[in-house]
Amino acid sequence: MPVLSDKQVVHYQDHGWVAPVDVLSEEEAAGLLAALEGAEVRYPDDLHGGHRNNAHLVLPFLADLALHPVILDCAAALVDRPTALLNSVLFIKEPDSAAHVSWHQDATYMGVDSADLVTAWVALTSSTAESGCVSVASGTHRDGIRPHVDQFGPDNILTRGQYVDGIDEATTVDVELRPGQMSLHHPHLVHGSRPNSSTDRRVGVAFQSYVGAEVRPSRGEHHVLPVGPGPVDPSFTVVPRPIGECTAEGRAVRAAANAALSDVLYHGSAERRPY
Numbered sequence: 001m002p003v004l005s006d007k008q009v010v011h012y013q014d015h016g017w018v019a020p021v022d023v024l025s026e027e028e029a030a031g032l033l034a035a036l037e038g039a040e041v042r043y044p045d046d047l048h049g050g051h052r053n054n055a056h057l058v059l060p061f062l063a064d065l066a067l068h069p070v071i072l073d074c075a076a077a078l079v080d081r082p083t084a085l086l087n088s089v090l091f092i093k094e095p096d097s098a099a100h101v102s103w104h105q106d107a108t109y110m111g112v113d114s115a116d117l118v119t120a121w122v123a124l125t126s127s128t129a130e131s132g133c134v135s136v137a138s139g140t141h142r143d144g145i146r147p148h149v150d151q152f153g154p155d156n157i158l159t160r161g162q163y164v165d166g167i168d169e170a171t172t173v174d175v176e177l178r179p180g181q182m183s184l185h186h187p188h189l190v191h192g193s194r195p196n197s198s199t200d201r202r203v204g205v206a207f208q209s210y211v212g213a214e215v216r217p218s219r220g221e222h223h224v225l226p227v228g229p230g231p232v233d234p235s236f237t238v239v240p241r242p243i244g245e246c247t248a249e250g251r252a253v254r255a256a257a258n259a260a261l262s263d264v265l266y267h268g269s270a271e272r273r274p275y
Contacts, residue, residue: 016141019183029179102163107187116212223257
C-alpha cells in the first residue's frame with residue numbers, strides 16, 4: 001500500500017505541500033540526532049554552520065535516511081520515476097537565535113530544466129512555530145518562478161539570502177513536525193521559516209530534491225546520488241554512498257559536489273558565500 005493516500009497526493013497537487021508524514025519513530029529520530037551531534041563533535045571542520053550541504057556524502061546514516069523506503073515511496077507518488085537525489089542541507093537553528101530562512105522557491109537557482117522534483121524535509125527534533133518550523137504559502141507553486149532579490153543577510157540561512165517580496169504572512173501555514181516526521185514540498189512553492197525563539201535546538205535535514213527520470217541539468221554539473229532501480233541520465237555525475245564517516249574518499253566526493261553546487265547556486269551572483 002502506498003504511504004501517501006490519494007487525498008494526500010491531491011493536497012500536494014493543489015497546495016504544493018503535504019505533511020506530516022511519519023518516516024521514523026521518535027526513538028529512531030533521537031538515535032539519528034545523537035549520531036549527527038556526535039559527528040559534529042568528532043568532525044567540527046566538516047559539519048560547522050558554514051558547511052552543511054551534502055553531509056549525506058560523508059555520513060552513512062544520512063545517506064541511509066535519504067534512501068529510506070518511506071521517503072522514496074512518497075517521492076515516487078509525486079514525481080515521475082525518481083532516479084536521483086540532487087543535494088541535501090542540514091537546517092540547524094540554535095536556541096534563541098536569529099537564524100531564519102527568507103520566503104523563496106527552491107527551483108529558482110537549482111539549475112535543472114523541470115519542476116518534476118520534490119523536497120523532503122525530515123525533522124530530527126520537534127519543529128514548531130516557536131522553534132522556527134517551515135512555513136508555506138499554499139498554492140504558490142501554481143504561479144511559476146517569482147522574482148527573487150538577493151540580500152545576503154548575515155542571519156539568513158539561504159546561500160544568497162534570496163527572498164520573494166509581497167508574501168502575506170497572515171495567510172501562510174506553519175508546518176509543525178514531531179521528531180521523525182517529514183514534510184514534502186514542490187520546487188515552486190514559496191516557503192521560509194522564522195527564527196528559533198525556543199530554548200531547544202531545532203534540527204532538520206532537507207533532501208533537495210528527488211528528481212524525475214526526465215529531469216536534466218540546465219546549467220552546471222550536478223553530482224547526484226542514485227535512488228531508484230532505473231538508470232541515472234549521463235548528464236548527471238553519479239556519486240557513491242559513503243562507506244564510513246568523513247573518510248578521505250567521502251570528503252573528496254563531497255568537496256567536488258559542493259564546488260559544483262556552489263557554481264550552480266551562485267550563477268550570475270555578484271557575491272558568493274563559502275556555502
